[in-house]
Amino acid sequence: MNEFVETLLDLPWQTCEPKPAYDVVIIGGGGHGLSTAYYLAARHGITNVCVLDANYIGSGNSGRNTTIIRSNYGIPESVRFYQHSLELYQGLEAETGSWIMHSTKGQIWLAHSVTAARTERTRALMNQACGAHTDYILPDEIKARCPQIDLSGGGRYPVHGASYHHEGATARHDRVVWTYAQGALRNGVHIFQHTPVIGLVKDGDRVTGVHTPNGTISAGIVLSAVGGHVSTVAGWAGVRLPIRTHALQAFVTNAYAQEFAPIVSSNDLVFYVSQTPRGQMLIGAEYDRQASYRTATSYAYLQACSAKATIMFPFLSKLRILRSWAGVCDVSTDFSPIIGHTGVDGFMLSTGWGTWGFKAIPAAGEQLAALIATGTPSPLIAPFGLDRFANELAMADPSSAGTR
Amino acid sequence: MLVSDFFDHLSGWRIIASPAALDAAPWPQGSQVVRISPDDVFLIGSEEPSVPGDPWAIVTPELGFSIATVHDLGALAEQHIEWALPTTRPSLAQGQIAGVPAKLVLLADGSTQLLVACAARHELQERLV
Amino acid sequence: MSRVVYDGTPIEYDEGDTLAIAAVRNGQHPARGGTLCLAGDCGNCVAIVDGTPWVRTCQTPARPGSVVRRHPSGAHPSPGGPEQHTAVAVRHRRAHHVVIGNGESGAAAAAAARAQGDTVLMLDAADGNEVVGVFDGPTIIVRTPSGIDQLHAHHITLATGAAEIHPVCPGNMLAGIYTPRAAAAAQAAGVDLGRIAVVGRNLVAIHGEVGVSAIELADGTVIECDTVVADLGSAPRDLLARMAPMVPVSVVGPAAAAHALPPCPQEGVVCPCGKITVEDLDGVWSKGFNELELVKRASLTGVGTCQGGVCMPHLRAFVAERSGSEPQPFTARPAARQLTLGEAAAGYHIDTFRRTPLHAEHVALGATLDKFGGWYRPWHYGDPVAEYWAVREAVSLGDVSTLGKMIVSGPDVVEALERLYPNHVHDIKVGRARYVINLTERGHILDDGMILRDADDRFTLTFTSGGASTAEMWVRDWVETWGLKVHVLDRTVSHGAINVTGPLAGELLRRAGVADEERPKFLQHRRLAVAGVPCHVMRLSFTGEASFELHHQIDRSVELWQALMHLGQPLGVRPHGLQALFGLRCEKGHILVGQDTELDTSPRRVNMDWAVKLDKPAFIGREALVRTARLPDERRLFGFTMEGPAPLEGSVIRPVGGAADDVIGHVTSSWNSPLFGHAVLMGWQKRAPHADVVEIDGREAHVSPVPFYDPEGARARL
Known part of the structure; x- marks a missing residue:
């Protein structure tokens, strides 16, 4: 057996059918739904929980992202939240005994203009103040950390400097999903795959359960942890969300020897590249401008991304593209997540994860579990409630969101 | 050579008016009418036009474009244009050429002009060489 | 005979050989082992060809002097170091009906289409047209000897035939194993395959060290041989169709034929790309990964360079036996046939950067130009402080050609502008101008600019350089x-x-032929000739000093600039760049939309309620402002002053003596004021009560009224 297979932990599936009622029903068996289930059971002893997924676990955005973990955001609330998540990731293998292939690589966020350099300096200053380890670095240090870079940017995008996020990391996306699934199952949580939720059960204004093709399941609390179709699910509860859904594409090359150490992003060119533990170069850019639920990939995207990446990294031009894919991202109007109460009793949300959901899986799950257990959002997630939009307290952070 | 050297500042007039007024306008003799959209005409020529049918018409000099002559339209399209060219002449085509917003004026005599905003002329020139 | 160098050894090849054929002709496996299909379906012949790893040698013609190296054993090839990008040519082509594959089914499809009057283009890898992907459009991406073709087609027929199924058994990664068609191709090329054993599903094991020495059949028979030809049937080669589920593609012939799955694999390598064995599949199955997608993701089968071309039938057979139901193939991911990034980048044009009509003047004056809002703009001309003083004490020129500018006219123009802008428009007199902000429907600041009235029913509007690109829309x-x-x-x-x-701007205009009484007063505008150039002269002020914006046709820009520079020489004129400009406006407390505002900045947050007239019945953002006016909002932009060097923009603002992570806001604009001898800043306090003294960069900063400079605005009216 190869190492990748050998190190997998068992998924100890429950053998029963869904029970008629649970304390908590979580819609969506991706990283967010499963981590919430895990922390509910492991930290709060709330084990009468079931997770439902329309497909197999991790079949949505959890299995379609670019696996980057970072906390170099632009507003204090986000830096603190993502830094906590980054630290939970650092400890996740020790906590669960499951190898998620976590690798701290450092993230270089390039600036090719005076204005972009200002943005990156600002990022470093804000990060330092709020507990994330980020410095502004100059071209010499960038070259030392990443010898493959063309600092002249093909003559058109000269590198002025970069913010360097020391703790930027990656982990294997599927294994994060499975780690939380294993942990949840072991603690008695039920997970049902291929069980779509087709509606919510309501008692007056209150949500009291979910409809599935196999019948209804009652719930003390229904949590939507879906990605991509959250507007539909929230609509069943009568909740309108300030969310638009866009596809995000990315691609990997064939596998090559490990020679590219950091994660590199570009502020002006808008692309990012890293090398996966399996040796593939992983390249992405921003989400498609056109709102859509499609997961098809386009040639225009491959073309644009390849062109941008090869400007800064000419060596990439000889590398071969293996596969591209797309996820569907729920993007909120302020580019920050929406977590917690919805104003509808019995119905909670974890959404607005746009293209930055993977890095938030541990912290969002942990804090949501605490919220469900205690009824009160912690300071880490309190700023990210849905009511912030009505209350003119948006968490606007467009320069950090992107997908970089 | 796909195109000639660009000539800066194509001299003309820009007229924004109601489509009906533009349809009926008596354009000065010898000027070339490029209908950019139903309410928008780029008139190549030096004599100031008038649009009697629309008292609110905007009529203003237009010196923001550069012009070049296309030598080999087929090769230009094959190398630099993703979209399909019009199949009839005279006609106007607008879109990105080598990634730069530009216009192609396909004249009845078989010749073709390439128009680009002066601000982006250098970019287009570099990309077509 | 010509030669290629294969792993350091020169080998001879025959005319028409691919690199893979050349290798086997010389008794070598093109890679390190594994079944050869010689049809591009698998990754068993990949090697580093002329420096590019992962090249299918069976699809690559041998050329004199080609240098081929095998991938390192048990490791991945190096991605290569810094080197130059070689541009790949692209052709945009169009065709009515494209048939991919010119075998029997392709020829039949083409004939049928032609009979209906279609023009048909046939593509086949053997003719140098290697289709690497089918995408939306529909667009077919074709690799040709001269580069990449982007082929736009109305109809696409896929006649790519079927791929032969590889054997999975112990020893299946040895050298000397062929599919029937590969063996035939090698023999047709005159390759001596030695002793050949042809087997079918009764094959249970292949023996040998590096190359095949014998095979073992189900009945225990052992046959000694040099070459195994495994005839296990075929599976549709429909990867291109599966990659583009939304693109209308007709699939014909063997590519569309139903096929039987091979028997469930018992032992050996299932996925040669990843060297994944049956044991690995069993491992993940036993751990609870019990469906095709989970088996794929957990074992990493089918995600290698052949995109599941080899393993898919076996993997499906495995899952079918374990689960009792036959799974559909998983989605295929573009691109097939391994496009390089250089090839994919071909024909892409990066964003344009525009140049103002004065670009050459700035270059000649030694300006440091930088990209700003899609334009190249002068950041400074070598001495931003001197540029600052020229504005404050003499006269200076700034190139503001990048501003958004628009003419609007019509019977409803006043009504339209009243609805577009939160400020009053109807009472702007002809010849007068007004500063305006514009808002989103959420009541947040989108941009700012000026409204200038040219006639009762005609106005000129300006927008910021950054806002210009979307203003018209x-x-x-x-x-x-x-x-x-x-x-x-x-x-x-x-x-x-x-x-x-x-302060000498008026004097410079006088010298340029504008009489004192003609000069527009503050917030007036007029059409005048300046140095002989017809200009729309707008009297505004961003710098805090008397300012005249001279708008003109761009064919006269250079002439106007040079005349003003010349006429202004005795007055000490010099041009100023953005750096000085941003400092000057900071002293005036003028916000830069996008720098001093955020995505959700309402007017009150930047103390600009005066620019919003809620008594107007309707304007964009009004409903939101009325609703949110009731809400507490602690976020405010403040002016600050502090001693010592100006802190970096982006520095955090803390309460005096507050904890390190107690962040109440950050600095949005910061400037070492040469005039005041201390720093002037703008920045956020995002929670109440707002402090009068805060800590920035470890030092105290004091809230200060803005403008810092000339609060009465007398200088702008000089």
């Missing part, structure tokens, strides 16, 4: 939505603009 969308009669003409790239600013 913004105006048109709304005007058309409301059904108002307004003509719109964007003049951003057609009009140049030079800002003449400083």
Whole structure:
């Protein structure tokens, strides 16, 4: 057996059918739904929980992202939240005994203009103040950390400097999903795959359960942890969300020897590249401008991304593209997540994860579990409630969101 | 050579008016009418036009474009244009050429002009060489 | 005979050989082992060809002097170091009906299409047209010897045939195993395959060290041989169709034929790309990964260079036996046939950076130019402090050609502008101008600019350089939505603009032929000839000094600039760049939209309620502002002063003596004021009560009223 297979932990599936009622029903068996289930059971002893997924676990955005973990955001609330998540990731293998292939690589966020350099300096200053380890670095240090870079940017995008996020990391996306699934199952949580939720059960204004093709399941609390179709699910509860859904594409090359150490992003060119533990170069850019639920990939995207990446990294031009894919991202109007109460009793949300959901899986799950257990959002997630939009307290952070 | 050297500042007039007024306008003799959209005409020529049918018409000099002559339209399209060219002449085509917003004026005599905003002329020139 | 160098050894090849054939002709496996299909379906012949790893040698013609190296054993090839990008040519082509594959089924499909009057283009890898992907459009991406073709087609027929199924058994990664068609191809090329054993599903094991020495059959028979030809049937080669589920593609012939799955694999390598064995599949199955997608993701089968071409039938057979039901193939991911990034990048044009009509003047004056809002703009001309003083004490020129500029006219123009802008418009007199902000429907600041009235029913609008690109769409969308009669003409790239600013600006205009009494007063505008150039002269002020923006046709920009520089020489004129400009405006407390505002900045947060007239019945953002006016909002932009060097923009603002992570806001603009000898800043306090003294960069900063400079605005009216 190869190492990748050998190190997998068992998924100890429950053998029963869904029970008629649970304390908590979580819609969506991706990283967010499963981590919430895990922390509910492991930290709060709330084990009468079931997770439902329309497909197999991790079949949505959890299995379609670019696996980057970072906390170099632009507003204090986000830096603190993502830094906590980054630290939970650092400890996740020790906590669960499951190898998620976590690798701290450092993230270089390039600036090719005076204005972009200002943005990156600002990022470093804000990060330092709020507990994330980020410095502004100059071209010499960038070259030392990443010898493959063309600092002249093909003559058109000269590198002025970069913010360097020391703790930027990656982990294997599927294994994060499975780690939380294993942990949840072991603690008695039920997970049902291929069980779509087709509606919510309501008692007056209150949500009291979910409809599935196999019948209804009652719930003390229904949590939507879906990605991509959250507007539909929230609509069943009568909740309108300030969310638009866009596809995000990315691609990997064939596998090559490990020679590219950091994660590199570009502020002006808008692309990012890293090398996966399996040796593939992983390249992405921003989400498609056109709102859509499609997961098809386009040639225009491959073309644009390849062109941008090869400007800064000419060596990439000889590398071969293996596969591209797309996820569907729920993007909120302020580019920050929406977590917690919805104003509808019995119905909670974890959404607005746009293209930055993977890095938030541990912290969002942990804090949501605490919220469900205690009824009160912690300071880490309190700023990210849905009511912030009505209350003119948006968490606007467009320069950090992107997908970089 | 796909195109000639660009000539800066194509001299003309820009007229924004109601489509009906533009349809009926008596354009000065010898000027070339490029209908950019139903309410928008780029008139190549030096004599100031008038649009009697629309008292609110905007009529203003237009010196923001550069012009070049296309030598080999087929090769230009094959190398630099993703979209399909019009199949009839005279006609106007607008879109990105080598990634730069530009216009192609396909004249009845078989010749073709390439128009680009002066601000982006250098970019287009570099990309077509 | 010509030669290629294969792993350091020169080998001879015959005319027409691919690199893979050349290798086997010389008794070598092109890679390190594994079944050869010689049809591009698998990854068993990949090698580093002329420096590029992962090249299918069976699809690559041998050329004199080609250098081939095998991938390192048990490791991945190096991605290579810094080197130059070689551009790949691209062709955009069009065709009515494209048939991919010119075998029997392709020829039949082509004939049928032609009979209906279609023009048909046939593509086949053997003819040098290697289709690497089918995408939306529909667009077919084809690799040819001269580069990449982007082929736009109305109809696509896929006649790619079927791929032969590889054997899975112990020893299946040895050298000397062929599919029937591969063996035939090798023999047709005159390759001596030695002793050949042809087997079918009764094959249970292949023996040998590096190469095949014998095979073992189900009945225990052992046959000694040099070459195994495994005849296990075939599976549709429909990867291109599966990659583009939304693109209408007809699949014909063997590519569309039903096929039987092979028997469930018992032992050996299932996925040669990843060297994944049956044991690995069993491992993940036993751990609870019990469906095709989970088996794939957990074992990493089918995600290698052949995209599941080899393993898919076996993997499906495995899952079918374990689960009792036959799974559909998983989605295929573009691109097939391994496009390089260099090939994919071909034909892509990066964003344009525009140049103002004065670009050459700035270069000649030694300006440091930088990209700003899609334009190249002068950041400074070597001495930003001297540029600052020229504005404050003499006269200076700034190139503001990048400002958004628009003419609007029509019977409904006043109504339209009243609805577009939160400020009053109807009471702007002809010849007068007003500063305006514009808002989103959420009541957040989108941009700012000026409204100048040219006639009762005609106005000139300006927008920021950054806002210019979307301004026309913004105006048109709304005007058309409301059904108002307004003509719109964007003049951003057609009009140049030079800002003449400083206490001697009026004097410079006088020397340029503008009589004192002709000069517009503050917030007036007029059409005048300046140095003989017809200009729309707008008297505004961003710098805090008397300023005249001279808008003009761009064919006269250079002439105007040079005349002003010349006439202004005795007055000490010099040009100023953005750096000085941003400092000057900071002293005046003028915000830069996008720098001092955020995505959700309402007017009150930046103390600009004066620019919003809620008594107007309707304007974009009004409903939101009325609703949110009741809400507490602690976020405010403040002016600050502090001693010592100006802190970096972006520095955090803390309460005095507060904890390190107690962040109440950050600095948005910061400037070492040469005039005041201390720093002037703008920045956020995002929670109440707002402090009068805060800590920035470890030092105290004091809230200060803005403007810092000339609060009465007397200088702008000089």
